Amino acid sequence: MDQHLEVFVKVVEKENFSKAAEELHMTQPAVSQYIRTLEESVGTRLLERSNKYVRLNKAGEIVYHHAKEIIALYTKMQSLVDDLTKRASGPIAIGASYTFGEYILPHIIAKMQEQFPLINPSIRIQNTKEIIELVKKHQLDIGIIEGLYKQDILNSEVVSKDRMVIVAGPRHPLLSQTEEIKISDLEEETWILREEGSGTREAAENLFEMYEFTPKKIMVFGSTQLIKESVEAGLGISLLSSWAIKKELTNGYIGIINAKGLPFKRNFSILTHTSYQTKALKTFIETLRDYLADPSKHTF
Known part of the structure; x- marks a missing residue:
């Protein structure tokens, strides 16, 4: 799965780069770089940033909505593959x-x-x-x-x-x-x-x-x-x-x-x-x- 989407979703949900970095066990500069790379790939800014908040703009809302679906589908795909050899387990x-x-x-x-x-x-x-x-x-x-x-x-x-x-x-x-x-x-x-x-x-x-x-x-x-x-x-x-x-x-x-x-x-x-x-x-x-x-x- 593209880790850029995972990092983006975590930043959005935590509304904070530092908190997202802490939960992802990454440094804050690394999280910022992931977001910049994703924005460059998409071709537009996705987040409005200030010292007090991180918020989605209109483009960010679209990417966040689909990123959640992509992550959920990837997790389901991985679980199905794992099921071929394992007993009932997982989320x-x-x-x-x-x-x-x-x-x-x-x-x-x-x-x-x-x-x-x-x-x-x-x-x-x-x-x-x-x-x-x-x-x-x-x-x-x-x-x-x-x-x-x-x-x-x-x-x-x-x-x-x-x-x-x-x-x-x-x-x-x-x-x-x-x-x-x-x-x-x-x-x-x-x-x-x-x-x-x-x-x-x-x-x-x-x-x-x-x-x-x-x-x-x-x-x-x-x-x-x-x-x-x-x-x-x-x-x-x-x-x-x-x-x-x-x-x-x-x-x-x-x-x-x-x-x-x-x-x-x-x-x-x-x-x-x-x-x-x-x-x-x-x-x-x-x-x-x-x-x-x-x-x-x-x-x-």
């Missing part, structure tokens, strides 16, 4: 949307590490839309999202169904109601939802569309944990994954509203950029499938 960049990443992925990683300690996973947790973009840009080897991926740019596969239920705080009057209620009767309730771009938000909007109503009041919060705390406090109700509420249900912090047509089901899908996969990535996918296929993991 995997895994991305997951919030529900899967916070409540399911840690257990899968723990299971994999028990059997394959030489695999070194790194994790990014962001909403579904952001995970898709990171896989497209080769910043992630695999993404796990809520819902379906509807484009042809990436390979996608549904790996599990997610059961979603409507939850309320322990003192909510609807929890004591034994007869099923219609979901559309919840139109007057305050609904606490995730932000746009979230798979959980998309599921809630699909539910409203299916039952032809729009809540009179919606509150938007940026994390599932905050939504659970708010539901427990009595601020409103929400549609959440059964994976995300196991502890709260066990401890009686929240309850499930007995609504007709629930649980609402959505998909968990995996996204990869290529059919060529390292042994480490294949091992992770196999571990993920085994975990999700265990019925005991799906019960409340």
